[in-house]
Amino acid sequence: xxxxxxxTDRIERRSSVPGDAPLIVVEPVKGALRIAALNDAAAALGxxxxxxxxxxxxxxxxxxxxxxxxxxxxxxxxAVADWCDRYTPLVGVDAxxxxxxxxxxxxxxxxxxxxxxxDMMLRLARQGxxxxxxxxxxxxxxxAVARYSRGGIVPSGGETAALAPLPPLALRIEPEIARxxxxxxxxxxxxxxxxxxxxxxxxxxxxxxxxxxxxxxVEEESTAPRLPVPPYVAERRFPDPIGREDDVLGTVxxxxxxxxxxxxxRGEGARHIQTALFRADGKVYxxxxxxxxxxxxxxxIRRLFLERFAVVGDACDPGFGYDMIRLSTLVAERxxxxxxxxxxxxxxxxxxxxxxxxGARFGRQRVARLVMRDTHIPExxxxxxxxxxxxxxxxxxxxxxxxxxxxxxRMFATPERIDGxxxxxxxGAPVRFTWRNASYHxxxxxxxxxxxxxxxxxxxxxxxxxxxxxxxxxxxRAWIFRQDAVCRIKQIxxxxxxxxxxxxxxxxxxxxxxx
Amino acid sequence: xxxxxxATLRRLRQEVAxxxxxxxxxxxxxxxxxxxxxxxxxVLQGGLMPAALHEIAPQRMPDLGAACGFAAxxxxxxxxxxxxxRREVLWVQTDFAALESGRPYGPGYDLFGxxxxxxxxxxxxxxxxxxxxxxxxxxxxxxxxxxxxxxxxGAIADLTATRRLTLAAREGDSLGLLLRHQPSPLTSxxxxxxxxxxxxxxxxxxxGLGRTAFALSLTKxxxxxxxxxxxxxxxxxxxxxxxxxxxxxAAVDRPDRTPLVRAG
Numbered sequence: 001x002x003x004x005x006x007x008t009d010r011i012e013r014r015s016s017v018p019g020d021a022p023l024i025v026v027e028p029v030k031g032a033l034r035i036a037a038l039n040d041a042a043a044a045l046g047x048x049x050x051x052x053x054x055x056x057x058x059x060x061x062x063x064x065x066x067x068x069x070x071x072x073x074x075x076x077x078x079a080v081a082d083w084c085d086r087y088t089p090l091v092g093v094d095a096x097x098x099x100x101x102x103x104x105x106x107x108x109x110x111x112x113x114x115x116x117x118x119d120m121m122l123r124l125a126r127q128g129x130x131x132x133x134x135x136x137x138x139x140x141x142x143x144a145v146a147r148y149s150r151g152g153i154v155p156s157g158g159e160t161a162a163l164a165p166l167p168p169l170a171l172r173i174e175p176e177i178a179r180x181x182x183x184x185x186x187x188x189x190x191x192x193x194x195x196x197x198x199x200x201x202x203x204x205x206x207x208x209x210x211x212x213x214x215x216x217x218v219e220e221e222s223t224a225p226r227l228p229v230p231p232y233v234a235e236r237r238f239p240d241p242i243g244r245e246d247d248v249l250g251t252v253x254x255x256x257x258x259x260x261x262x263x264x265x266r267g268e269g270a271r272h273i274q275t276a277l278f279r280a281d282g283k284v285y286x287x288x289x290x291x292x293x294x295x296x297x298x299x300x301i302r303r304l305f306l307e308r309f310a311v312v313g314d315a316c317d318p319g320f321g322y323d324m325i326r327l328s329t330l331v332a333e334r335x336x337x338x339x340x341x342x343x344x345x346x347x348x349x350x351x352x353x354x355x356x357x358x359g360a361r362f363g364r365q366r367v368a369r370l371v372m373r374d375t376h377i378p379e380x381x382x383x384x385x386x387x388x389x390x391x392x393x394x395x396x397x398x399x400x401x402x403x404x405x406x407x408x409x410r411m412f413a414t415p416e417r418i419d420g421x422x423x424x425x426x427x428g429a430p431v432r433f434t435w436r437n438a439s440y441h442x443x444x445x446x447x448x449x450x451x452x453x454x455x456x457x458x459x460x461x462x463x464x465x466x467x468x469x470x471x472x473x474x475x476x477r478a479w480i481f482r483q484d485a486v487c488r489i490k491q492i493x494x495x496x497x498x499x500x501x502x503x504x505x506x507x508x509x510x511x512x513x514x515x
Numbered sequence: 516x517x518x519x520x521x522a523t524l525r526r527l528r529q530e531v532a533x534x535x536x537x538x539x540x541x542x543x544x545x546x547x548x549x550x551x552x553x554x555x556x557x558v559l560q561g562g563l564m565p566a567a568l569h570e571i572a573p574q575r576m577p578d579l580g581a582a583c584g585f586a587a588x589x590x591x592x593x594x595x596x597x598x599x600x601r602r603e604v605l606w607v608q609t610d611f612a613a614l615e616s617g618r619p620y621g622p623g624y625d626l627f628g629x630x631x632x633x634x635x636x637x638x639x640x641x642x643x644x645x646x647x648x649x650x651x652x653x654x655x656x657x658x659x660x661x662x663x664x665x666x667x668x669g670a671i672a673d674l675t676a677t678r679r680l681t682l683a684a685r686e687g688d689s690l691g692l693l694l695r696h697q698p699s700p701l702t703s704x705x706x707x708x709x710x711x712x713x714x715x716x717x718x719x720x721x722x723g724l725g726r727t728a729f730a731l732s733l734t735k736x737x738x739x740x741x742x743x744x745x746x747x748x749x750x751x752x753x754x755x756x757x758x759x760x761x762x763x764x765a766a767v768d769r770p771d772r773t774p775l776v777r778a779g
Contacts, residue, residue, distance in 0.1 A: 347601045347657050348657075350655055350656055350657035351603055351655075353655075353657075354651070354655040354657045355635070357651065358637055358648060358651070358652070361644075361647075362637065362638075362639055362640070362644065366637055366639070367636075367637050368635070368636045368637070369632075369634070369636070370621035370631045370634055370636065372622075372631070378620075378622075381621075381622065382620065382622065394632070402723065402724065403723075403725050403726045403749075404723075404724035404725065404726065404727055405626035405627050405727070405750060407620065407622040407623045407625075407626055408580065408623045409580050409583045409584050409619065409620060409624060409627065410579065410583055410616060410617040410618065410619060410620055411617050411620040412617040413613075413614070413618070435577075436576070440577075443715060444716070444718055444722070444723065444724050444725075446723045446724055469724055471715065471716060471724055472577075473715065474577075474712075474713065474715070475581075475712065475714045475715045475716070475728065475730070476578055476580060476581060476713040477581075477713060477724070477727075478577075478580070512580075512617060512620055512623070513579055513580030513583075513616075513617070514584075514623070515583055515585075515587065515727050515748075
């Protein structure tokens, strides 16, 4: 499918400029503004891409001119590709202004190739996009027919005849090679097919022949679909677009039932599900939800999307409604049938579902399990892993016979500095300190427990910490540490000479609250 | 004073309980979980109600560690006899609460009797999300307990919100703990309300830190009087014990500078 006037259509869709006013899109090429795209009206005036803006203006003063926006063109092309998902799951982008649809086995769903092409053109025209569609047995041939002839359907085996009158450029080769071919008088593809191959390859490279073979179907060529093809899909089309959230969710539930039935037959469950909402005017919203364990329960799938809609619902503007909803399983996994109603297994399934729901609502990273890691740096000893992928972790099992726990119950993300520390002996525990503007007397202290930085991991702050467990007179307990640092201070002597003095500095931090 | 008065009173109480939908001690039977301290269990008519909401708040900010410890101890008592499959504990925290006063630190709970492998952490952006998550989790019948932690006095958890949580806890038959960072003046439909402060512990025989001691004050109890107690938690045995008054005297008697212990 070739979107002939992608850039100008994009601009005309947005503005109220009448379609019959000549419009050109210019971009800077080698220091001059040249025409990159133009609409039919401008083409009718005899303007061509590549002409400089000054020349064009000199010929016709009443031109509408717009700057080229390749990004916006790409986005529009992607949006159209999304929309084309309704015809086939295999949609590839043929940059800058074409799409490749693999409609093998899909066309009959729309009443045959001709009806499908007409439907596509009609719907795109309604969206303000002019498309030319070529249908053929090979990618190269379809592309050539769409771009360089009037489009249409090439019957199977008719590729050679269809391509014969077209210029060699239609083979998707470098313009430079096409120019060289034209210089030698090879002006259409028929000239190439009738000529011996060896001299052609010697003069113009293998690429030309490869493209020719691909177009003729001698060599296989596959399209690269933009999106992975989901293993399970269920969809529903509406003659009258729907927009209410309840209706959408109801449809999702019905689709989920269909989907689950098929998955059950194959003994699989969904790990990753997507709802695609096709808005009547061509916009497509995709909402995804993940499951920690393979899922095959329509009600649970519905609940997952209920949570997702609660979060992203505002971003999906139903506009004039959705005319198609598709539910697809993106990732499926083997799922063993489980006997339900046996207590423990049910609670486990319920838990997995709860984790999925919370993840769908708040983001899957936010539901975490604590996983112990093999390090003795306290803040790195525990990692938060998303619950749906965290392995079961062993407990922190440091045998100790202290009556009080030796690690805090809560830990601050960054240790908080404590001031006014007075200690009895230079390396000893503090006797008084001030934290968050309140001063405390230490009643009991235990320590120091020295924790050295892990130099083999390249710690950025290689200073050992001396940890103390303290209990203040009021009773609350904290885990504090001392870190010594050496500061280099510049001192200027009386006679003007500078001298570096190394001065030890001790800082105290409160790292956590102990229970 | 007529002889029938206690009987009448009991009948009326049961009637009120029936209207309010609160299960009586009779109905709940042995499902109440004793805390193991006779004085407290007597006031609670046997122990803590499962399938209900309980509120915990530290008396002052530094007591937050103690409040968390008390919450963990409660959950540890409940998780000691889990229903099949329901072992996990969900700890929900708002982002602000985590920023202001840290996150639960796994090893600390491991040592305290609440194994880390059973702990699920959820951080939510807003307090209202916390209420939603708690309700959902309580209702799910998948967890042993749900702890929700709100910054400051958790003004969002008002009477309506706590009522919803209570209903969810009853429906899902799970224990809900609401941990506020400050005691709240708001009315609440929680079964009990505790203010927790850290109490000076009795030092061990080497003069080091003793068992974690709590100064508990029960400020609301739907099924009996309130009270104040000092208890200690033995995390090796997973059990509370009374901190006798003598200990307090001993703490006063000790030298103003306890000799420092080098244990590390």
